[in-house]
Amino acid sequence: MRLAHSETTPWGPVRSTRGGVIKFKTLLEGREGSPANYQLLLADTDPSFQSPRHRHNFDQVRFALDGSTNIGPKRNLEPGDLAYFPEGTFYGPQNQEEVGKPSLTMVIQFGGPSGNGYMSMGQHDTNAQALKAHGDFEGGIYKRHSPAADGRKNQDAYEAIWEHHSGRPIEYQKPRFMDAIHFREPNFEWQALAGNPGVAAKDIGSFTERGVKVYFVQLQPGASYTLPAQPQQQLLFVRSGTGRFGNGSSDGDSWYAHTAVDLGPGESAAMTATTLTEAMVLLFPRF
Template identity: 40%
Template sequence: MQQVLNLSDLEIIERVHARGGKFRYYPLLSGKDGTAGNFFLQLSYTYSDFDSPRHRHNFDQVRVQLEGDADFSRDGVMKPGMVGYFPEGVFYGPQSIPGESITLVLQFGGASRSGYLSEAEFQRGIAELKETGTFERGVYKVAKPEGGTRNQDAYEAVWEHMNQRELRYPESRYDKPVFMRPDAAAWIPDPTARGVARKHLGTYSEAHTRLSQLALDAGAELPVPPNTIVFVLQGSGSTASGHWQARSSLYSGDGPSSMHAEHATQLIQIELPRL
């Protein structure tokens, strides 16, 4: 494994967010800045004051709802255990949080090869744009000389500022986000790995982003493909790079890897797009 991170070794961060409300998170895994396949994985904590207008992105997202509800208005409500795929170019929301929510959020460059703006660049863009305007409830506002404000989606404003060009959204391949209920899917034994069962949640876009939930018996060995992210829901075990446990995150890197389960384990596996 190229990266193995245990949540117990990290500190939670509270940071400025382009949307409204308190936002705390654990930064987990990240890809290579400036590449079409760049990504950022975080464990996000949001609260009842969170406020995000209906918007879209030029990158893909996968969300795993761990605790609490996340309400996306007309698109539906993500409840604990659900997995969501939010395709590039597709509008979603507005989003609100009825109470408190813990969500695994993966943002990554999609099939259009538009890439993904790194977290460090995004935060720098917010700080620089605050010199000429304000961020309010997911909208960037700049005062106009004649009165009133010029309003723009917050992420869009930051992206255009950092890239110094207009953000052109890719044509949407889907009509809306895809919400999945893994609990309703059947476990299918993996014919190539003893003690491993899979719930295939879908393969998305022509770049083959593949989502699965896996169950490993104690003692099972799981082959992990290249360019794949794994998040452990429960259980513990080891790789050649170190031990993992519940809420650990792993990234295989450019080559294949493997995980050994010391106890019964369930995990989410995300095979990133082939770009």
């Protein structure tokens, strides 16, 4: 089990491959080169942020924490909302000016069901810097000073970075979903878990033949619960509350609001809450 706490993790540099300003705080990362590589981060989105309509060759889940986050024309994630952005599915364009205020969102980007994996943020930044010698990033588009071998001058920024990193053209899976899936999590009802006093859960959704799943767990003060082991990797993100992992002894690991936890396949986590706790759990694709 690996833990990371937002309050002790610094913000990273402002990135400029999309339009406007957005800052990231990376809490957890996976293993580069693995089909299940991932990044769990907090995104501080400035009102200036914009991004053209695009798609990914990986999966993404967003969880709105504070303020509204624009994900398309007249479409915002409100606090408590989740959205699943499947690989190969177009979304956007994004324009935070529609909201007019900054927002804070938890984002998990991870290798999707196709097994294409996920380019790490370090790999992204290294290759973006290399591309700046041959072109400019403007509004989410990479504009080459001279045409590429296939004649293209303008290309989606992430596509250009991925192709420079991989040394081959990007390939997108045929979309399993025709649109990003937007959930109003506060409107789901908590269901008590039998045999676990003071513990409840919300099943949000399961996706694809690879078993991607999102659900929430709630612990009342003093309640204990063991997050069950799964055949695939899982991540837990604490929205609110405090408590301790382990058997309750002094050598356990505490959680707070915006603590993130990585559990490998076959790994469980004993939890005891000290205050009312609500957390999101994401199960990665089974490979």
